[in-house]
Amino acid sequence: MSTIYDFIFLLFSIIYLPYLIARRKWHSKFRTRFGIFSEKFKDAISSQDNIWIHAVSVGEVLAIVNLIRLIKQKYPNHRVVLSTVTKTGYAVAVSQIKQADQIIFAPLDFSWIVKRYIRQLRPKIYIVTETEIWPNLFLRLNKERIPIIVINGRISPKSFRGYSAFKFLIKPALDCVAVFCMQSHRDAESLRGLGVGNKKITVTGNMKFDEVPEEIPLNTPWLSISPGNLLWIAGSTHPGEEAIVLKILKNLSSEFQHLRLLIAPRHIERSKEVLELIKHYGMTPITLSKIQNTRPIQHDEVILVDTIGQLRSFYALSKIVFLGKSLTMKGGHNIIEPAFFGNTVLVGPHMDNFHDILDIFLQNQAVIQIQNEIELESKMIDLLRHPENLVHIGQSAKKVVLNQGGATERILSFIGQILKNDIITRPAHEKNDL
Numbered sequence: 001m002s003t004i005y006d007f008i009f010l011l012f013s014i015i016y017l018p019y020l021i022a023r024r025k026w027h028s029k030f031r032t033r034f035g036i037f038s039e040k041f042k043d044a045i046s047s048q049d050n051i052w053i054h055a056v057s058v059g060e061v062l063a064i065v066n067l068i069r070l071i072k073q074k075y076p077n078h079r080v081v082l083s084t085v086t087k088t089g090y091a092v093a094v095s096q097i098k099q100a101d102q103i104i105f106a107p108l109d110f111s112w113i114v115k116r117y118i119r120q121l122r123p124k125i126y127i128v129t130e131t132e133i134w135p136n137l138f139l140r141l142n143k144e145r146i147p148i149i150v151i152n153g154r155i156s157p158k159s160f161r162g163y164s165a166f167k168f169l170i171k172p173a174l175d176c177v178a179v180f181c182m183q184s185h186r187d188a189e190s191l192r193g194l195g196v197g198n199k200k201i202t203v204t205g206n207m208k209f210d211e212v213p214e215e216i217p218l219n220t221p222w223l224s225i226s227p228g229n230l231l232w233i234a235g236s237t238h239p240g241e242e243a244i245v246l247k248i249l250k251n252l253s254s255e256f257q258h259l260r261l262l263i264a265p266r267h268i269e270r271s272k273e274v275l276e277l278i279k280h281y282g283m284t285p286i287t288l289s290k291i292q293n294t295r296p297i298q299h300d301e302v303i304l305v306d307t308i309g310q311l312r313s314f315y316a317l318s319k320i321v322f323l324g325k326s327l328t329m330k331g332g333h334n335i336i337e338p339a340f341f342g343n344t345v346l347v348g349p350h351m352d353n354f355h356d357i358l359d360i361f362l363q364n365q366a367v368i369q370i371q372n373e374i375e376l377e378s379k380m381i382d383l384l385r386h387p388e389n390l391v392h393i394g395q396s397a398k399k400v401v402l403n404q405g406g407a408t409e410r411i412l413s414f415i416g417q418i419l420k421n422d423i424i425t426r427p428a429h430e431k432n433d434l
Contacts, residue, residue: 001172002111005135008169009109029090033105035116042120045102048079052123054106055082057089059334060129063152063208065097067408071415072099081121083107088267091308109134118144125418130154131180131191133163135173142176147418151411152207153182155190156352158330163194171195178418181411184356202414205407206357212340212401226296229258230384231318235311235338236266240328242274244373246281246302248380256384257299262314264305266324266333271306278302315341319390320383322346322376335361339397344390346370346379360404366396 051071055061061084068080082097083106084090093103107117114137126141128134131153141148155163163170174196181204182188188201225231234245242263249261265274271287278285284301288310297303305311315321321338325331327348335357338345346368351358361367370376383390 001169002136002139004169005109005139006111009136013108029105033108033113035107035113035120037104037120041102041104045079045081045121048077048101050079050081050121050123051075051125051127052081052083052121053100053127053129054132055084055089055093055129056106056132057084057086058092059208060084060152061089061093062096063211064129066210067151067207067411068097068099070408070412074412074416075419078124081123088308095309106134107137109136111136111140114140118146125149125415127151127415131159131187133170133173135169138173138176147178148176149414149418150177150180150182151204152407153180153191154184154187154353154356155194156355158352160190160193167194179414181407181414183407186356204410204414205404206336207407207411208334208336208357209401209404210406210408212337225260225317229260229297230256230320231260231262231314232380233311233314233318233321233338233343234261234263235315235321235323236333237263237274237324238266238329239270241322241324242277243281244327244376245322246277246283248373248377249283249302250281251377252380252384253299255381259384260297260299260301260303262303262305262318264311264314268306268308271304275304275306278304312337315343318343319394320344320346320380326350327370327373327376332358335367335397336401339366339394340401342394342398344368344383344393345397346376348372348376361397361400364396364400366393366400368393 053064053068055064068082071080079101080099081102081104082093082100083104084093085106090103090105093100097103107113118140123146126146126148128148128150129152131150138148171194174194177200180191180196180201182191182201183206185203188203191201192198234242242265245261245263249259252259263274265271275285275287285304286297286301287304287306289306315338321343323333323335323338323345325333327350330350331353332347332351334354335345335347339361347358349369349371358367358369362369368379370379
């Protein structure tokens, strides 16, 4: 199977390479994805037993902050090696996860590269978040008798359709996993539909409900929202969504002069594009990276977040949030963080990647889902004219978050069982329980 996977990944790499260069995703540490490490790194990871944890990007990295802290407390003699794929994920990991002993980029999924990685890391266990499947890596880990545990697992309807179409390629990799800790019963059922046996599947809940801090240090001393003013955040926005919220702000500005807008594009490399949009709508952009003087934000100014890792701080200051990648694009973003701070959260119709989280909030009337920009403007007007509804929905949202915790501790228990060999792992070809 490795030969087939190598060929498929090679074709993908040839297609992806021009995009990688065009989007400036090639970087100085990219060579480590080929398993090329410094002697200093190799010496460091050889000194202790390694727990290898993989989180592909920002959302997954933030979801495991508390887990890594607990692992280091419970297993102080083990070294945590955290791998990620994206530059933004790596940057957030470096700034947010101080307990990780090493932070690296994940290997390219060629058989000879993953073999080199594993021989250098020699992990006791491989922990991967959210059902991210790397066939060659899984096969090699399994051959080396290194247990694999999937945590916070989820399978979106789109992913399930894709996996089902290539089940014959995905199934051998899934067979290598010792335990799947899934977010919901729906995700568990999807996994069964891909041929995974019940013995390997458990529903532990969503760790993202545990990753909410009680207090947030605000690293924005210059930001001043005057008493009586209301901060509206458009968070993790994608192309087309910034224009929509700016148009709505312009339409609402005469009646609601106390409204202030902060836009945080999901990809900060789009900051210049969004800055020009703000000017186009006749407003003054205030970029987070350049402002230094403390002063109140005026009604004709729009705050633009052009730095990484600070959006969470602003949620503590706002009362109403629109989450992007849900109106003009598909996928959605995580409701939990803004909800924890008592925000009324509005999302578009395209929340495929967070359908189970969305369902929980909808069942508790703790989120507002709109279908288009007309509805978004209408709901904004209604909430601003009836601020008591804003408070009520925000309180319900925070209550949902507080009531859904505990997944991290349940997952930690399974990790402990594997490290103690209470969950026996054998090469996939020796298993016959499916």
